[in-house]
Amino acid sequence: MKLKHDVIIIGAGVAGLHTALSLDDDMDVLVLSKDYAWECNTFYAQGGVAVAVDEEDIPYHIKDTLNAGAGLCDEGAVDILCHEGPVVIKEFMEHGFEFDKDRDGNILYTKEAAHSRNRIVHAGGDATGRYIHKFLMDLLKFPILYNTQVTDLLIEDGECYGVRVFHNNEIFNIYAKKVVIASGGVGSVYEYHTNARTISSDMQGICVSHDIPLRDMEMMQFHPTVFIKSSAVRKQLLSESLRGEGAKIVDEDGRRFLFDYDKRGELSPRNIVSQAIFDFQQKTGKKVFLDLNNFEEGFFMKRFPSIYFNMGNMGYNLPIDLVPISPAFHYAMGGIKSDLFGRVEGVNSLYVVGEAANTRVHGANRLASNSLLEGFVFSKRVALDIKLTLKEHKKSVEFDEVEPSLIKPSDKDLKNELRDLMWRSAGIIRNVNNLQKALIRVEEMLKLPIGKLLRLRLLSSREIIKSALARKESLGAHYILKGDDI
Numbered sequence: 001m002k003l004k005h006d007v008i009i010i011g012a013g014v015a016g017l018h019t020a021l022s023l024d025d026d027m028d029v030l031v032l033s034k035d036y037a038w039e040c041n042t043f044y045a046q047g048g049v050a051v052a053v054d055e056e057d058i059p060y061h062i063k064d065t066l067n068a069g070a071g072l073c074d075e076g077a078v079d080i081l082c083h084e085g086p087v088v089i090k091e092f093m094e095h096g097f098e099f100d101k102d103r104d105g106n107i108l109y110t111k112e113a114a115h116s117r118n119r120i121v122h123a124g125g126d127a128t129g130r131y132i133h134k135f136l137m138d139l140l141k142f143p144i145l146y147n148t149q150v151t152d153l154l155i156e157d158g159e160c161y162g163v164r165v166f167h168n169n170e171i172f173n174i175y176a177k178k179v180v181i182a183s184g185g186v187g188s189v190y191e192y193h194t195n196a197r198t199i200s201s202d203m204q205g206i207c208v209s210h211d212i213p214l215r216d217m218e219m220m221q222f223h224p225t226v227f228i229k230s231s232a233v234r235k236q237l238l239s240e241s242l243r244g245e246g247a248k249i250v251d252e253d254g255r256r257f258l259f260d261y262d263k264r265g266e267l268s269p270r271n272i273v274s275q276a277i278f279d280f281q282q283k284t285g286k287k288v289f290l291d292l293n294n295f296e297e298g299f300f301m302k303r304f305p306s307i308y309f310n311m312g313n314m315g316y317n318l319p320i321d322l323v324p325i326s327p328a329f330h331y332a333m334g335g336i337k338s339d340l341f342g343r344v345e346g347v348n349s350l351y352v353v354g355e356a357a358n359t360r361v362h363g364a365n366r367l368a369s370n371s372l373l374e375g376f377v378f379s380k381r382v383a384l385d386i387k388l389t390l391k392e393h394k395k396s397v398e399f400d401e402v403e404p405s406l407i408k409p410s411d412k413d414l415k416n417e418l419r420d421l422m423w424r425s426a427g428i429i430r431n432v433n434n435l436q437k438a439l440i441r442v443e444e445m446l447k448l449p450i451g452k453l454l455r456l457r458l459l460s461s462r463e464i465i466k467s468a469l470a471r472k473e474s475l476g477a478h479y480i481l482k483g484d485d486i
């Protein structure tokens with residue numbers, strides 16, 4: 001196996017694969033994937049990609065993104081996303097990708113919460129991520145190493161020289177002139193989540209261990225409509241476009257109680273709907289359902305085939321049956337701090353892109369379907385910077401290949417305890433008391449003889465808790481009560 005490359009890309013979701021697509025064909029690039037390539041959040045994305053419909057829509061897309069971000073967005077990042085988005089998506093379509101169209105060949109745009117107009121393009125009905133992922137995999141021109149987990153970054157004197165990996169039961173180093181982190185978010189630190197099983201915040205934890213700053217880690221988005229009553233680790237998401245196209249949220253008496261919380265009802269931003277459902281259930285003890293009766297059955301099967309199929313397998317006859325729902329962790333706005341070309345603060349030759357990154361493009365709350373777009377837009381910028389700087393002189397440094405044990409026998413129980421702790425203390429509604437208790441427990445766990453992979457999760461979780469404690473007022477997805485225990 002070749003152990004020296006121009007570029008290593010950690011992750012094979014939209015951010016990693018589109019970085020690869022945007023690099024020159026004659027570069028020596030290696031893509032690393034922790035599992036099969038499809039075990040990533042990109043593959044499971046349902047709703048679509050938010051992109052301005054035309055030139056006039058760009059300022060409205062910017063405004064909607066800034067509004068959702070609740071004052072924490074970097075306006076430059078949002079400007080880039082909304083202006084460069086249509087260009088990058090057009091280029092993607094020029095490769096041959098097809099979004100869903102009507103009978104006359106016009107692209108279909110749907111609406112999702114907090115968008116002021118229909119601007120979400122989708123593919124395969126509700127299988128946008130799967131279609132995009134397959135297409136990007138088919139276009140991949142570089143080798144990909146599967147079942148390869150990065151366990152450390154090789155950093156010396158503020159320069160990144162490569163990665164340490166676990167592959168085929170062996171630990172070894174792979175060197176590169178440039179390293180791109182495209183490893184996604186933090187799903188597995190929470191009890192209930194919608195994320196692929198590979199998404200466990202390894203790279204965020206590795207960054208903490210190297211004193212690389214994470215930012216806005218309190219900003220965790222919870223999706224309001226998730227079917228959590230299955231034994232699968234990844235819970236079934238019921239896309240936001242269902243509500244965009246008329247689905248209702250009701251209690252067990254059929255009452256649309258969301259209007260008690262916000263006059264926009266089902267079309268309120270995600271954080272408001274999630275917090276409302278959580279609060280309503282705490283106060284009334286009633287069950288909450290998604291009511292799809294507005295849909296005609298034939299249309300539903302065609303428009304939402306994956307949801308129809310997956311829920312059918314779990315015994316639900318859609319769109320007729322009511323589906324019991326709960327909020328669940330969905331998306332990390334917070335991440336590894338980077339500039340607008342994905343350059344990681346304080347470490348040369350290291351980049352971050354996609355959900356792992358924090359450019360503040362989403363601020364305190366991501367506007368629905370802006371994340372696939374982020375993956376497309378910012379990966380192109382990362383590739384541009386790499387192309388401009390790859391030829392710069394870089395000395396060669398050798399690192400040892402010693403790694404403490406990755407997993408210890410007691411890790412499984414502690415991991416489950418952590419997921420429960422994070423769900424209850426750093427979840428949808430937080431308070432100082434619970435966050436402080438959680439911080440103490442995480443610090444205790446970090447002192448135990450644990451494996452490295454659990455340590456990385458704990459380091460990331462600690463950042464989420466510490467950031468939540470540092471932000472005393474509620475903002476966007478961060479909702480903090482002033483009182484004692486909830």
Ligand SMILES: Cc1cc2nc3c(=O)[nH]c(=O)nc-3n(C[C@H](O)[C@H](O)[C@H](O)COP(=O)(O)OP(=O)(O)OC[C@H]3O[C@@H](n4cnc5c(N)ncnc54)[C@H](O)[C@@H]3O)c2cc1C
Pocket residue numbers: 010011012013014015016032033034035037039040041042043044045046047048049050128129148149150151182183184185194195196198199200202203237330331353354355356368369370371372373375
């Ligand atoms: C169910 C669901 C539905 C969604 N729907 C939408 C939608 O409709 N529209 C939208 O815009 N967004 C949606 N999102 C969010 C969006 O899918 C993600 O934010 C986006 O796909 C993230 O892309 P990414 O490339 O950054 O990461 P991912 O696609 O998650 O890829 C991460 C990659 O990193 C690899 N990796 C992780 N850790 C390591 C490691 N230590 N070593 C090696 N490799 C590693 C993984 O194996 C994977 O290949 C949805 C998310 C989910 C979960």
